[in-house]
Amino acid sequence: MKRSVIVLFFALLVTIILGFSNKTNSNFVREASLFDTVKKKDSIRFLDSIKAIDSIKIVDSIANLSTRMYKKNVEASHYADKFNGRRTASGKVFHNNNYxxxxKTLKFGTKVKVTNVVNNKSVIVTITDRGPFTRHREIDMAKKPFLEISHNKGRAPLRVNLEIVE
Known part of the structure; x- marks a missing residue:
């Protein structure tokens, strides 16, 4: 009796662990799991991710952009590596190398110029997700653009100014 209960418990545990696996094949879009931020119908569609090369072209022409100030002297942080490959709230696949x-409130697809208050380095990112869900943080960026403007070896949080690119 005890042996069958242990075997059943072990089989159930393995099933649960495999059900929450985040690995995907290149030709297969997995179904949304409990921890994803999209609805099941969105995971069926194939969605393109934002290309880093497009963001680099935008960054090169920062001087020609018209921007309007959104918020000054707010905290920014970066995503953890564990979120790579997961879908965002907009349905796009997240990668820490994308801009x-x-x-929390800006529309998906909005371009935001993020400028470090300390060293005046700036980068342009596109809003593709909801968050951050930490108090007093205004924006949560991918790791690559965060490190480009960081002055303290990538330690979060960072004081930034936010401008909306028009």
Whole structure:
């Protein structure tokens, strides 16, 4: 009796662990799991991710952009590596090398110029997710653009100014 209960418990545990696996094949879009931020119907569609090369072209022409100040002297942080390959709230696949960010209220697809208050380095990111869900943080960026403007070896949080690119 005890042996069958242990075997059943072990089989159930293995099933649960495999059900929450985040690995995907290149030709297969997995179904949304409990921890994803999209609805099941969105995971069926194939969605393109934002290309880093497009963001680099935008960054090169920062001087020619018209921007309007959104918020000054707010905290920014970066995504953890464990979120690579997961879907964002907009349905796009997240990668820490893309120039993307999360914001609580801005529309998806909004381009935001993020400028470090200390060293005046700036980068342009696209809003593709909701968050950050930490108090007093305004924006949560992918790791690559965060490190480009960081002055303290990538330690979060960072004081930034946010401008909306028009």
């Amino acid at each position: 993307t960010a999360a914001h």
